[in-house]
Amino acid sequence: MNAPIIDPLQGDFPEVIEEFLQHGVMKCIAFNRRGTLLAAGCSDGSCVIWDFETKGIAKELRDKDCVSPITSVCWSKGGRHILVSSTDKSLTLWDVVNREKIMCTTLQQTILHACLHPGSCTPSICLACPLFSAPIIVDLNTRSTTVLPVSVNDAGTGLDPPSRNKFSDGTPPLIPTAACFNKYGDLVYVGNAKGEILIIDHKTIQVYGIVPISGAAVIKNILFSRSGQYLLTNSNDRTIRVYENHLPPKDGLRALNELSNTIEKPQGIDKLKAVGLKCLVLFREFQDSITRIHWKAPCFSGDGEWVIGACASKGEHKIYIWDRAGHLVKILEGPKEGLIDLAWHPVHPIVVSVSLSGLVYIWAKDYTENWSAFAPDFKELEENEEYIEREDEFDLIPEIEKVKESDVNEDDEVDIETVEKDSVFSDSDLSQEELIFLPAVPCPDVPEQHDNYAGLSSKLVERNHLGSPPSEEAGQNGQAMNPASSSIEVVNNSVAEDTDITHMKRKRKSSEKGFELQAEKGEKPLTKNKSSGKLLKINKKSRVGQDTSICVFKDEVVEYQ
Known part of the structure; x- marks a missing residue:
């Protein structure tokens, strides 16, 4: 449905389960940039691509060498490649059209989440978040890895090396670290176990800013909105926070350098915090003050107007929806089973959730019919009324009012070639080589049995x-x-x-x-x-x-x- 014709009084957020998708046991999901294709990682190591318009399977990517459950899937900017991570510590890059495996590398630890660089249509760099170590930048061409810092030493004169990212007894930390690219991929935002957000240049491995979070709780999730204007964090203190990004979406690194040069007095870690507080400003906090539940898989809507979070309880399939002002507008209740992953459609008010049983539920709006939108003179009745006919209703030549003449000049030429720009997508989302649909492969019909028995x-x-x-x-x-x-x-x-x-x-x-x-x-x-x-x-x-x-x-x- 087109965004301009959605009734603003009804709210453009989902309300009911429209249908569900079933194919094996699915674990994680991701939409492409247009929302026409949905990729789902399964427990048997395969990646299924659904045509979201027809709800049919368009492709199935399967590697005979990988039978471990998939932990994350990520589309490239052009939609022609998919990056898949699994529990066997492997990262695999697929060509979607040809169903070919382009690259496969094995890391030292299991990858919980991996995402491709958002600024390039040709995937060459990805960001991986392992289970027990700091985030890693992986060069897909050379298969080299670079560990990102997750903390700064107290003096603020340098970064803690990766070997110091351990407990006092030498064991690695048991808390995974969340990280994400900004809109154009020139900066990486890392949320650590100390309740801090680090702004890092992934090319020079330099920390430019630190944003401390109130409560100093562990950051479990961190992600940007589609426009890059807002940053969302999910902390272990059962609170979802939204920060407003004051850096420009494009050339953010250059603006960050200029901001850092203007601050001279504080030095060391105090200077980094001063820069970070000017880059990210707390905008809103979301929590359930009554039940104090933990949140899982929070995300923004496609236009950034809504924030959703799932209940982390294993026996509940509840999705909370807030507006950006902080008001809780809807609680979606599904089947009596836990929720694993969550995604909002990039364009339409549709939410897709993955349950513990491996089913994918599609939540959509419950639209009410408005016939007056099709016929302006149509009148809806609340109850039955007696119809009183007009005096000239059945005359051969009724004396009706003349139809008002239209102000539109019918002689003007209509432009049917120019395509208007969709306000939902920005310039960075447009690409001439973008893959929007996949050709469907028809399944042969079962031959009819002519035998009577x-x-x-x-x-x-x-x-x-x-x-x-x-x-x-x-x-x-x-x-x-x-x-x-x-x-x-x-x-x-x-x-x-x-x-x-x-x-x-x-x-x-x-x-x-x-x-x-x-x-x-x-x-x-x-x-x-x-x-x-x-x-x-x-x-x-x-x-x-x-x-x-x-x-x-x-x-x-x-x-x-």
Whole structure:
């Protein structure tokens, strides 16, 4: 739906579960820049790409050497590449169109999150956040790695080397560090376990600013809005904070250098904090003051007007939606299972969530019909009213008011070639080589079964598969009924109707006296089975081998030798 025609009084945020996607056990999701494709990482090591318009699978990227669960997926700027990280410490770059593996490297630790450089359509650099160490810049061409600093020494004269990022006993910290690129990728923002945000130039590995967070709690998530104007952090003190970025989205490093040169008095770590406080200013805090729950997978909406966060409890599938002013506007409640990942559609008011069971739920708006939008003279009634006709309503020439003449000049030429720029996307999101859709591969239809008894055979196979007890006659003869055998084909149409799955309940059997009465009425002769002592009706139209016969007893089909 186009953004200009959304009713502003209803609010452009999702309300109900529209449908769900199912393919294996999915763990993480990510939209491309246009929101036309949705990538999902699965527990078997594969990456499934859904066409979000048709809700069908467009591609499946699978590496036979990788069978470990996927931890994160990230699209390139042009949408032609996907970076996948898994629990086997591997980073894999895929060509989406050709379904080819371009690069694969193995790091020393498991990667929780990895993202490509947002400023280049050709992926060459990525930022990886390992489980037990500092963030790493990975060069995808040379496969070289550079560890980013996560803290500054007290004197402020230098950075703590990566080897000092340990506890006093020499063991590595057990708390992962969050990091993200800014809009154009010239700066990296790192949130550490001390409750600080470090602004780092990833090329020179230099810290330009430090932003302390109130409470000094561990930062679990950090990310920018689509426009780059706001920065969101999720801390261990159960609070989501939004900061306003005062650096320009483009050439942020140059502006940061100029800002740092203007501050001369404080030196060392105090100067870094002074620079950081001018770069990021606290805008709003979001929390549940009653239940004090922890948050998981927070993010912005596509336009940055809404902030969402998921409840971190394992037995609840709740999504909280706030506006930028800090008001809680909606709580979405899903199935009674935990939530793993969350993503907001870049354009539409749609939220996609991943549950613990591996299903992907699509939350959308519950639109109300407004017929007056299509016919201005249409009037909606709250209740039934008696219609009073006009005096001239059924006249041949009614005396109606003249239609007001339109002010639009019909002789003017209409421009149908110029494409208006979508306000949702900025200049950095536009690319001539951007991949928006993938060609769908049609699945072949199952050939129709022209045999009249194919349906009966499938139903009997299903009944046998579900564990239903075999017929009494087959059990007494010492043989189990084989519904899938070719002998089913000899049953005629009338018997096939009687042996339908809905009519296969055990019925009361008649006595031998009843069979004698039936014979006196002129019915078909009956034959007695010598092995079981039961009377059976022989089907004389059998086309099977000589050693096999098909018999019908009441509503059951029995095969015996």
